Amino acid sequence: MATPVSAPADSVDVALVQVASPDSESRDERIARVEALLLANPGADVYVLPELWSAGYFSFDAYDALAESLDGPTVAMGRRVAAALDAWIHLGSIVERDPSGRLHNTAVLIAPSGLVAQTYRKIHVFGYQSLESELLTPGETLSVVSSPLGATGSTTCYDLRFPGLWQELSDRGAEAVVVPAAWPAARREHWRLLTQARAVEHQLWVVAVNACGVQRGVELGGSSRIVDPSGRVLAECGADEEVLRCRIDVGLTAVVRAEFPVLGDRLDRSAYPGLSTASGEETA
Numbered sequence: 001m002a003t004p005v006s007a008p009a010d011s012v013d014v015a016l017v018q019v020a021s022p023d024s025e026s027r028d029e030r031i032a033r034v035e036a037l038l039l040a041n042p043g044a045d046v047y048v049l050p051e052l053w054s055a056g057y058f059s060f061d062a063y064d065a066l067a068e069s070l071d072g073p074t075v076a077m078g079r080r081v082a083a084a085l086d087a088w089i090h091l092g093s094i095v096e097r098d099p100s101g102r103l104h105n106t107a108v109l110i111a112p113s114g115l116v117a118q119t120y121r122k123i124h125v126f127g128y129q130s131l132e133s134e135l136l137t138p139g140e141t142l143s144v145v146s147s148p149l150g151a152t153g154s155t156t157c158y159d160l161r162f163p164g165l166w167q168e169l170s171d172r173g174a175e176a177v178v179v180p181a182a183w184p185a186a187r188r189e190h191w192r193l194l195t196q197a198r199a200v201e202h203q204l205w206v207v208a209v210n211a212c213g214v215q216r217g218v219e220l221g222g223s224s225r226i227v228d229p230s231g232r233v234l235a236e237c238g239a240d241e242e243v244l245r246c247r248i249d250v251g252l253t254a255v256v257r258a259e260f261p262v263l264g265d266r267l268d269r270s271a272y273p274g275l276s277t278a279s280g281e282e283t284a
């Protein structure tokens with residue numbers, strides 16, 4: 001009889017919940033559909049959803065009407081499901097209306113108790129063929145919290161292009177970064193390149209979940225993925241809706257960093273402005 005192979009103690013079952021936000025579906029219909037989808041896929045430790053999936057990222061004309069507080073219908077669903085599945089739910093992000101009335105693109109991580117463990121307001125709001133930067137107020141703070149993924153940071157979509165933000169998360173001890181996204185198919189290769197680059201640069205897990213399908217004529221890229229701390233892609237979704245499960249060994253971050261200690265060679269930030277220019281002269 002074969003000896004059963006048990007998963008390592010720090011092995012975590014992650015579910016990439018890649019969903020579409022078709023224009024024909026209302027926000028409330030979508031929340032109900034995604035709730036049923038999550039409940040039909042029990043057993044993972046952590047579930048991750050895309051950016052603004054309930055409102056639909058490209059439904060700019062509906063942001064104001066669909067904006068919600070952290071007590072709103074999307075987060076309420078996430079809290080119910082987290083408790084029902086006894087799992088962590090990274091809810092992707094919502095259009096959040098803050099108490100002063102401003103709107104934000106806010107990522108929300110919910111613990112199995114149903115309590116909100118982390119929020120992150122997207123710092124780099126997107127303005128290329130997008131009204132997000134006109135409609136939403138950028139966030140100003142980062143956070144790293146403890147979750148089954150280890151010390152966990154959250155960034156959202158376009159933030160992938162800004163290594164300084166990732167550097168800050170890495171400096172704060174992040175071992176895994178979750179990236180909900182609504183990244184168009186037109187730039188799918190950038191998505192692939194940047195998710196791997198950020199993992200390699202900071203030797204951490206990247207759990208990146210994109211939207212799929214078509215929204216307001218824009219085709220989303222799917223290809224949600226998990227990249228390990230040495231840049232290997234462990235799992236990647238296709239172009240359509242799917243729940244993809246992948247077991248990851250969160251202890252690998254420490255192993256990779258110990259074996260190839262790049263992060264220890266990083267110079268203090270103050271060292272860089274003083275470096276001489278190519279001509280050997282200091283800039284004014």
Ligand SMILES: NC(=O)CCC(=O)C(=O)O
Nearest residue numbers: 126157158182183184187
């Ligand atoms: N939702 C986004 O932030 C889209 C970002 C994107 O498409 C890109 O950086 O390219």
